[in-house]
Amino acid sequence: MSSRVSRMVRHALVMMVGTFASRILGLAREIVTAALFGASSQLDAFYVAYTLANLSRQMLAEGALSAAFVPVFSQSLVQRGKEKASHLARQALWILLVAGTAVVFAGVILSPFLVKIMAPGFDSVKASLAISMTQWMFPFLILVSLAALAMGVLNSLDSFFVPAIAPALSNVVYLLILFFAASRLGIWTLIIAVLAGGVCQMVLQWVWSAWNGVLLLPEKPNSRDPELRKMMKLFFPYAAGLSLNQINPVISRVLGSFLQDGAISVLNYANRVIQLPLGLFVIAISQAVLPELSRCAVGDEKEFRETMRDAVRFALFVILPVTIGLVLVSDEVVNLLFYRGAFNAWAWHATGIALAMYAWGLPGMACTTVFLRGLYAQSNPRSALLVTLSSVVSNVVFCLLLVKPMGFAGLALATSLGFTFSSFAGGYLLARSINHPLDILGVKWTLRISIVLGAMAFTVWKFKSLCPYPVDAGLLLRCGWLFIVMLLGALIYMGGTLAFHFHEWQWLRGALKRRDKE
Numbered sequence: 001m002s003s004r005v006s007r008m009v010r011h012a013l014v015m016m017v018g019t020f021a022s023r024i025l026g027l028a029r030e031i032v033t034a035a036l037f038g039a040s041s042q043l044d045a046f047y048v049a050y051t052l053a054n055l056s057r058q059m060l061a062e063g064a065l066s067a068a069f070v071p072v073f074s075q076s077l078v079q080r081g082k083e084k085a086s087h088l089a090r091q092a093l094w095i096l097l098v099a100g101t102a103v104v105f106a107g108v109i110l111s112p113f114l115v116k117i118m119a120p121g122f123d124s125v126k127a128s129l130a131i132s133m134t135q136w137m138f139p140f141l142i143l144v145s146l147a148a149l150a151m152g153v154l155n156s157l158d159s160f161f162v163p164a165i166a167p168a169l170s171n172v173v174y175l176l177i178l179f180f181a182a183s184r185l186g187i188w189t190l191i192i193a194v195l196a197g198g199v200c201q202m203v204l205q206w207v208w209s210a211w212n213g214v215l216l217l218p219e220k221p222n223s224r225d226p227e228l229r230k231m232m233k234l235f236f237p238y239a240a241g242l243s244l245n246q247i248n249p250v251i252s253r254v255l256g257s258f259l260q261d262g263a264i265s266v267l268n269y270a271n272r273v274i275q276l277p278l279g280l281f282v283i284a285i286s287q288a289v290l291p292e293l294s295r296c297a298v299g300d301e302k303e304f305r306e307t308m309r310d311a312v313r314f315a316l317f318v319i320l321p322v323t324i325g326l327v328l329v330s331d332e333v334v335n336l337l338f339y340r341g342a343f344n345a346w347a348w349h350a351t352g353i354a355l356a357m358y359a360w361g362l363p364g365m366a367c368t369t370v371f372l373r374g375l376y377a378q379s380n381p382r383s384a385l386l387v388t389l390s391s392v393v394s395n396v397v398f399c400l401l402l403v404k405p406m407g408f409a410g411l412a413l414a415t416s417l418g419f420t421f422s423s424f425a426g427g428y429l430l431a432r433s434i435n436h437p438l439d440i441l442g443v444k445w446t447l448r449i450s451i452v453l454g455a456m457a458f459t460v461w462k463f464k465s466l467c468p469y470p471v472d473a474g475l476l477l478r479c480g481w482l483f484i485v486m487l488l489g490a491l492i493y494m495g496g497t498l499a500f501h502f503h504e505w506q507w508l509r510g511a512l513k514r515r516d517k518e
Helices: 003-039 041-080 082-109 112-118 124-137 140-156 159-212 226-245 247-256 263-298 302-337 345-359 362-377 381-406 408-433 443-466 475-500 503-517
Strands: none
Touching: 003 041, 003 124, 003 159, 003 263, 003 302, 003 443, 041 112, 041 124, 041 140, 041 159, 041 226, 041 247, 041 263, 041 362, 082 112, 082 124, 082 140, 082 226, 082 443, 112 124, 124 159, 124 226, 124 381, 140 159, 247 263, 247 381, 247 408, 263 302, 263 345, 263 362, 302 345, 302 362, 302 503, 345 408, 362 381, 362 408, 362 443, 381 408, 475 503
């Protein structure tokens, strides 16, 4: 195993540890939110407001910024050193602050129009609440913009743990505010909690970036700086692509607003659960691979292809068993996490169905995310835009086809089908970009993984039929049942892949050995 793949896997493992803590706390925050507010009309209004603010965040901060900034900054570090690269980061901060402030003002003014587009099915009371919440939520964008820039700097400096753990601090603050203020402030506690969490997340990464030698203070951009011009040349196409990508959640919210009360909340709860494996495995691997691919892009093209192939294969190796497991025990997972307080039986079963539909999309999400990182590293915004466009078009088509016969479940399944389609588009366009086939999944690899996954699925299904989930038992017994199912599935998968001598285990062992040496 090359040192590059070893380093990539090691960084991914470090991010997984931090992300695991963050996502577990994120689930805890959803559990508490569900217990306090259930699947109510007020919570629907909050999630519309949160989605609108989050759209801008994905487009401006964590999405387009990461795509445009990290490759250029990583290459600058290699070619010019930390001091010169720091100037690029500070100029990027100035641009982010100006652009972010403009977006916040526009968002506050246009909130009535945006809510009407996002949730045309809301009645006047529900829409009025969503508008007020949206106006208060938009400053969140400035906070996550600063945090996202610091994260890009830290990832490029091979510092992955703090950016991964920062959302955990945000979730802790969120939970504390809910515990102490929800009884007095009601649904508005969620707005305060989100903003306070964003402040803490930003401060932690800003301080850690300074500790690592890059003090992020705004510096007026130099229009003649070739690296800044390259970054901005990449930023606008990526922002356009991510703007298109945000149509997917908008379509789900729009169509969901015409369904029964609680439909949007159900989709959100299921989406929050799916974020655990998505963040723990897919995002961790993609974040770790982008700096590596950017460094490859400076030199060896063969190394780039091999790193790309190994990243996709490793992502699928870890996400495929999670997909099968979630589909099989989605109802039980939702019962354990949310079934208490205001979260009733309808919300439980509805969220379980939505979770299973979302789970089918995890492999497509994994491949699409990693392929996009490859296109970002190649500075190929046109192809990245086409991948995003394929996801949007296919998602819209599937939503319109499935919402009538399947309701909210159809909206969740449409998301999965859209990502699956875009993963094929991403693989094709990346191979065309580098003028060489990727050769990621051979017939032998696919056949062996299918056999192992089939054995795992049969074992879990058989256990469920022989020992049903104890729905009326106490929390400890239900936790024990789910733990046994997870352990059983993991043992079958590990045993099968080890018996077939999958190279991914060698990558893991090599990464851990190198970590021990350090």
